[in-house]
Amino acid sequence: MFSSRRKALLAAAFAGLLLSAPVPGALAAQPAEVAAQDAAIYTIDGTDTASRTEMHRLGAEILGVRGGTAQVQATRAQAEELRSRGYRLTEKSSLDEELGKINGSRGKAAPGDFPPGDEAYHNYDEMNAALDGAVAEHPDIASKSSIGKSFEGRDIPVVKISDNAGADEDEPEVLFNCNQHAREHLTNEMCLRVVERFTSGYGSDAGVTDMVDNREIWVIPMVNPDGSTYDIASGQYQGWRKNRQGTGTDLNRNWGHKWGCCGGSSGDPNSETYRGTEPWSAPETAAMRDFVNSRVVGGAQQIKAAIDFHTYSELVLWPFGHTTDDVTEGMTQQEYDRFERVGTAMADSNGYTPQQSSDLYVTDGDSLDWMWGQHKILAFTLEMYPASGGGLDGFYPPGDVIDRETARNDGAVDILLREAGA
CATH class of the missing domain: 3.30.70.250 (Malonyl-CoA ACP transacylase, ACP-binding)
Structure with a gap:
């Protein structure tokens, strides 16, 4: 993905085209690890x-x-x-x-790089370079900015794709975000594919062109840049999930809707599902909140639909996660039926299993519940490849599956973009 431009883009990145660098010493290990x-x-x-x-x-x-x-x-x-x-x-x-x-099974790379065999994955610098390249090649339909800073001071980039990217048009908006959990690197590649497909395909692919002309597409490829960077800082994988704030906060338990309500997160700072000291205590989730809130224009939320990509298990999930009830406060039967219809259609397109989020297990303070509970955004979580794994290895599929497994979700992405206009 973006492979034909990668070396040139990296050179441009080091020439100063990247967003701001992390603060010195940001990768220092924490004792609680x-x-x-x-x-x-x-x-x-x-x-x-x-x-x-x-x-x-x-x-x-x-x-x-x-x-x-x-x-x-x-x-x-x-x-x-x-x-x-x-x-x-x-x-x-x-x-x-x-x-x-x-x-x-892979060997060791230079610090900050993916291990041998997984070079097709993009680290933080390479991801930024790829985004910069897409915007440079398609300036009329793509723009890049930042939604805010991570705990260690990295920018969290966002790309907007639309036929008039410099204007805020009255069109349905759709958000795709990835890599909330550090070790889920395949999701970053998924967001990069969305950017590549809806920029390079514009004008030649009728479906892509129609969506770019009639939607505003937002893509945030790496919500957790500190954690993702730390996971490969040694040139080998660390199995790291959380952000790098103290012992780490599970970003997908730190969102404000029903935070800590229902036994679906942990108050133990050493837990992998630690929810933080309070809602939005992680700067990364606060940046996501502020960005989504900023899309309320004239009292109406412009983002109509969203996908939060994760790995693994090959699932299409919809709200709510904090309760096993289908119909409950904030979810009517008609609303639930729509989630089930769209989620099933996406699953039919990619071969995943569709289900309510809590069918997996109850969670609280996650992005899915907040997107719908706060803003009525038709929000889904897609748990990507593989369907199963022996444990941590499921988070580290080889680089040669990236193209196949990201392209596998093209249909699901298109279904949600169409539904956003319904």
């Missing part, structure tokens, strides 16, 4: 929504689910607690062993 040393990866068969929610509330992290079989990361104490409650855990490996196998 040793908290994961006691963790291991387990397989638990025969799980359902209720059991996965209980596991989640006990502090175990659900890495992926397929056909009722869950891959779970838990400390030894958490594992014993789960066993005491009747769960049958099969230990796969310790977290250190898991990372050792993943990194051992």
Whole structure:
């Protein structure tokens, strides 16, 4: 993706075309990172929504689910607690062993680069260079700016694509954002594909041209640039999920709607699903909030639909995550039916499984619930490839699947863009 321009774009980046650099010493390790040393990866068969929610509330992290079989990361104490409650855990490996196998199969790159075999992935600088290149080649339909700063001072870039990118036209707006969780690098590639497809295809692809002429498309490829950068800072993978604020905050538990309400996040700073000290305590989520709020024009939210891309499990998810009820406060039957209809259509296009977010397990303080609960944005989460994994390896698919697995979602992207105008 963007491969034909990559070297030239990197040269331009180092010439000063990138957004601002991180603050000095930003990658310094935090002492609490040793908290994961006691963790291991387990397989638990025969799980359902209720059991996965209980596991989640006990502090175990659900890495992926397929056909009722869950891959779970838990400390030894958490594992014993789960066993005491009747769960049958099969230990796969310790977290250190898991990372050792993943990194051992690839080798080591220069600091800040993806390991050998995964060079097709874009780090922060390369991502910015690719965006700069797309805007430079298509200045009439694309513009780039920043929604704000990360904890370590990196800009969080956003690209607008529309037939008149410099104007705020009265057209339905659609938001695509990626990489809230640091290790989910495939999602960054998904957002880059959206940018590439709707810029390079303009004028030659009738469907792309129609959407660019009649929509305002916003793309935020890397919501968590600090965490994503840290995950490959050594030239090998770290399995890092959160941002880099203290022990790290799970950005997708830090949003303001029903924050911390329902046992769907953790108050433990060492937990992988730590929700932060208060809603919006992470600067990255605060920047996302401010950007989406800024799209309220004349009292009406201009963003009509959104996709938040994650990995993994190949799922199409819709609100709410904080409750297992379909119809509840803030969700009528007619509204739910629309989510189910559009979500099922997207899943039919990419082969994913469609379901309400809480069918996976209950979460609170996530972006999906806030987008709908606060702004009535038709918001979905797409959990990308693979369908299942042995544990952490599901977050690190090889670079040679990027083109196939991002193109696989072209239909889903188009479905949502069309629905935004309904």
